[in-house]
Amino acid sequence: MDYQRARLRxxxxxxxxxxxxxxxxxxxxxxxxxxxxxxxxxxxxDWVKHSPEYSDWGNVEDFINESPAMRICADICNRLKHKNLRKRRSNSEIGVFHLKSNMTIGPETSMARVSIEEVTIETERGEECCYALAKECLEEWDSYFSENGVNRSCS
Structure with a gap:
């Protein structure tokens, strides 16, 4: 499980x-x-559900369903997998990411850099910054593991 958590980080x-x-x-x-x-x-x-060492924990599906961020995460993932959501966990009609970027050009063309000012997605909570949503999801997992007695650090 440490490997899977490290992969997420x-x-x-x-x-x-x-x-x-x-x-x-x-x-x-x-x-x-x-x-x-x-x-x-x-x-x-899935790693939590199918790992014997976590079998006495509360239902991980309840954890997902009780967290607005994790419900949205589930819908983003499933929309990507299935193209259209047949069953939603959130009250969101998950669409695509909306990117706002800018380009900086240095003295040479090889020094051009595109930076992403903002990436948003429309969710049940309105338009959300995808980076903030990702951070919230990571923090939700940290809390879940901590509440179940597993050290936060897995890196």
Whole structure:
């Protein structure tokens, strides 16, 4: 389980550099990196559900359903997987990420950098910053593990 939690933290750590335009080292596609984060984040529940050492914990599905951020995360993940949501956890009609970017050009064309000023998605809570949503989801998992007696640090 530590590996899966570390994987989630690793994916989260890539978001800020990608947002700031450091593309070559971090994949270069903010939408791809965000979808990857939300997919890994949501599917951590499967590792909890199917790991014998966590069998006496409360229902992880209840944890997902009781957290607005995790419900939205689930819908983002499932919309990506199925194209259209057949069953929603949130009251959101999850769409696509909306990007607002700017380009800085240095003295040479190779010094051009595109930074992402904002990435939003419409959710049951209104228009949300995807980075803030990702951070909230990570914090929700930290709380869940902490409440069940597992150390927060997994890196």
């Amino acid at each position: 690793y994916q989260f750590s890539k978001l800020e550099p990608v947002r700031n335009g450091i593309f070559p080292e971090h994949g270069g596609n903010v939408e791809f990196e965000l979808y990857s984060f939300f997919e890994i984040c949501y599917h951590l529940k």
